[in-house]
Amino acid sequence: MNDLFQYVGPKPILDRTREAPPGVRILSAIDLREWLRSTGQRPNAAGLIPVTFVIDEDGCLRVADRASEHVACSGHRPVRSAGEMFLRVVGDGVEVEEVSNQSTGFCPTPTSWPAVAAALDPLGIRHPGRFTSEITFRRCTSCGERNVVKDEWFTCGVCGADLPHQWNF
Ligand SMILES: [Zn+2]
Missing domain, CATH: 2.20.28 (Rubrerythrin, domain 2)
Structure with missing residues (x-):
């Protein structure tokens, strides 16, 4: 596992998100489909659903509405990676079509990718094998x-x- 990234963003965001719920832990592809459905996530014009994600300290994927701050998604804990995912619903499943390390709260390195792959692979969620956009x-x-x-x-x-x-x- 790669190193942990601590929150490095502005303190006002930290304070403002103190009471915000953490991102939902995704333990299966079905979990992710259910979260998309129950929170009413909608695809954009390209048919992709943008979500905020972090890989938490335990190496687990957590997702939140795209408008959420990464530090809230993490439950105010350090992360192994963070960024944005663009999901496509395919039949009964869901795939990661695009993914970036775009998180100005944690400023993770592109080399944090293996933590993302290690979280997705056991869930059987297909992904591009790299950050499609490296920040x-x-x-x-x-x-x-x-x-x-x-x-x-x-x-x-x-x-x-x-x-x-x-x-x-
Ligand atoms: Zn300067």
Whole structure:
């Protein structure tokens, strides 16, 4: 198992989500279908259902409505990975069609993928075998802002300082 990621986002979000319920633990593909149905999740124009997810400390998949904060989904605990999934309902089952490590609360590395695969594989939920969208997060060592690095451009969007090439949360 890879390392745990601690919450690195703003404190107001932490405080605001103190009472929010944690994400639902998914123990089978049927669980996931049932959660989609009971919470009234709707597919987007592409036929995909976006959800917030984390892989919790125990290596288990937890999901929440897309509008949820990752820190709430985690139950205010560290995670092994976090991001967004785009699910497709196929017959009686459900598949992960797209998945990213897009979580500005935990800023997980793309190398956290194996934790995601290890959570999905025992459930028999098909997935792309990688993050279909890999997000590179860095903290600016000058102003402290969390940045998403785009096109290998390691420059802080707030103060213009150079960003480190190593993950630094
Ligand atoms: Zn900066």
